[in-house]
Amino acid sequence: MVARVQPDRKQLPLVLLRLLCLLPTGLPVRSVDFNRGTDNITVRQGDTAILRCVVEDKNSKVAWLNRSGIIFAGHDKWSLDPRVELEKRHSLEYSLRIQKVDVYDEGSYTCSVQTQHEPKTSQVYLIVQVPPKISNISSDVTVNEGSNVTLVCMANGRPEPVITWRHLTPTGREFEGEEEYLEILGITREQSGKYECKAANEVSSADVKQVKVTVNYPPTITESKSNEATTGRKASLKCEASAVPAPDFEWYRDDTRINSANGLEIKSTEGQSSLTVTNVTEEHYGNYTCVAANNLGMTNASLVLFKIGTTVHFKQKGPGSVRGINGSISLAVPLWLLAASLLCLLSKC
Numbered sequence: 243m244v245a246r247v248q249p250d251r252k253q254l255p256l257v258l259l260r261l262l263c264l265l266p267t268g269l270p271v272r273s274v275d276f277n278r279g280t281d282n283i284t285v286r287q288g289d290t291a292i293l294r295c296v297v298e299d300k301n302s303k304v305a306w307l308n309r310s311g312i313i314f315a316g317h318d319k320w321s322l323d324p325r326v327e328l329e330k331r332h333s334l335e336y337s338l339r340i341q342k343v344d345v346y347d348e349g350s351y352t353c354s355v356q357t358q359h360e361p362k363t364s365q366v367y368l369i370v371q372v373p374p375k376i377s378n379i380s381s382d383v384t385v386n387e388g389s390n391v392t393l394v395c396m397a398n399g400r401p402e403p404v405i406t407w408r409h410l411t412p413t414g415r416e417f418e419g420e421e422e423y424l425e426i427l428g429i430t431r432e433q434s435g436k437y438e439c440k441a442a443n444e445v446s447s448a449d450v451k452q453v454k455v456t457v458n459y460p461p462t463i464t465e466s467k468s469n470e471a472t473t474g475r476k477a478s479l480k481c482e483a484s485a486v487p488a489p490d491f492e493w494y495r496d497d498t499r500i501n502s503a504n505g506l507e508i509k510s511t512e513g514q515s516s517l518t519v520t521n522v523t524e525e526h527y528g529n530y531t532c533v534a535a536n537n538l539g540m541t542n543a544s545l546v547l548f549k550i551g552t553t554v555h556f557k558q559k560g561p562g563s564v565r566g567i568n569g570s571i572s573l574a575v576p577l578w579l580l581a582a583s584l585l586c587l588l589s590k591c
Contacts, residue, residue, distance in 0.1 A: 281367065282366075282367050282369055283366055283368050283369065284370075285343050285368065285369070285370055285371070286343075286370075286371050286445055286446070287344060287371065287372045287373065287400075288342055288343065288344075289342075290339060290340065290341045290342070291343045291347070292329055292337055292338070292339050293306075293338040293339075293353070293366045293368065294337045295337055295353035295364060296335050296336070296337075297334055297336060297355060298334060300333045302355055303316065304316065305353075305354050306351065306352070306354075307352045308350065308351045309349050313326060313351075314328060314338070325340055325341040325342055326340055326341075327339050336353065338351065338353075340368075345370050345400065347370060348368055349367070350365055350368075351366045351367075351368060352364070353365075353366070371400050371443075371444075371445045372398065372445065373445045373446040374399035374403035374441040374442055374445070374446070374448060374449045375398050375399060375441070375449050376395060376397045376439060376441050376450075377396050377398050378394065379394065379395045379396070379453060380393045380395070381453070382453060382454040382456070383453070383454075383455055383456070384456040384457075385429060386458045387429065387430060387431055387457050387458065388429070389428075390425070390427050390428065391425070391426040391455060392423055392424070392425050392426075393407070393423070393424040393453055393455075394422060394423055395407070395422055395424075395439035395451070396422055397441035397449065399443050399445065400443075400445075401444070401445075403443045403449075404443065405421050405422055405439060405440070405441050406439075406440050406442075407437055407438070407439055408440070409436075409437055409438075410435060410438055424437065426455075429455070430457070431459045433455070434486070436452045436454050436455075437453045437454075437455060438451075438452050439451050439452070439453070456486065457486060458487060458536075458538055459485060459486055460536065460538040460539030460540070460541070461485035461489040461536055462483060462484050462485065462541060463482070463534060463543040464484050465480070465482040466480070466481045466532060466545050467479065468545045469545075469547055469548075470547075470548050470550045471519070471522045471527070471547055471549065472550055473523060474522065475522055476518065476520055476521070477518070477522050477526075478516050479516065479530055479532070479545045480516045481514065481515050481534070481543055481545065482514040483514070483541070484513065485534065485538075486536075487536050487537065488512040488513060488536070489534035489535055489536045490510070490534070490536065491508075491532065492533040493517045493533070494530065494531040495528070495529075495530055495531075496529070500530075505519060506519060506520075507520065515534075517530060522547075527549055528546070528547065529546055530544070530545045530546070530547060531544055532545060
């Protein structure tokens with residue numbers, strides 16, 4: 243048995259030319275320009291590439307080769323790839339058409355011509371561009387306020403895509419230069435929301451995907467509203483709180499928890515709660531406490547249900563001053579001091 247020695251790929255043009263020499267040679271021919279350097283042809287992945295080669299005489303012996311071997315020798319197809327065909331719009335054209343181009347088609351292609359005097363070759367380098375495609379992105383994430391967060395976005399494409407991150411808020415802040423990784427140190431509740439990763443190159447429109455970041459934080463009372471009431475009428479106290487997860491609400495009168503019973507009705511939705519007295523009596527007037535809690539903490543606010551015409555005071559930092567429920571400030575002055583001041587004015591002391 244005689245082993246077959248595979249020729250070196252660098253020798254393929256010479257092997258082909260020797261093959262062509264076995265055929266009768268025609269008149270001297272030339273390509274469009276066989277003396278110039280390698281031409282670059284850029285094609286997008288999935289498109290059709292046309293590698294041009296034109297000679298002067300239809301009897302010329304021409305062939306196409308690439309790094310893998312001979313593609314066409316004359317009109318004989320050596321390649322098994324069904325995507326590859328000759329492009330002959332006229333008798334002197336010997337162009338190569340490659341359909342549905344992919345990245346593995348990229349490389350150097352040689353149009354080789356045997357003339358009466360010497361062989362001539364023209365080289366074309368096929369560059370395949372690939373649209374950007376995000377291949378891996380972080381899943382939606384939930385963290386506690388103050389934690390460090392790293393978001394990942396990987397993309398493929400040729401040329402290599404440029405990756406940018408943007409926080410989808412009214413300001414639409416972009417994080418330039420972060421590339422695949424976006425690091426947020428000590429995240430705050432204001433930094434929660436959707437983050438957009440965009441991978442872009444010049445081949446086609448950008449590929450865009452989003453990640454949702456949820457930031458958990460303990461409750462904060464945002465509004466608590468006391469109320470005045472008339473005996474025999476309906477009245478409500480309202481309490482609102484901000485928290486993630488949404489807080490649970492409880493109501494207390496002194497140290498006793500209140501339930502929806504005996505003319506009291508509690509309604510709580512996400513972020514707010516109300517305590518309604520359906521028929522106010524004297525025993526309903528007084529202080530109430532709204533408590534908002536989730537698994538990260540709790541907070542409370544004091545509210546007052548007071549009779550119309552009654553002035554309710556809360557102690558303030560300023561000495562001798564108090565603030566009413568309606569926000570007005572009055573002076574808490576003893577009656578004996580007022581009497582002494584009046585007597586002094588009358589006697590001109």
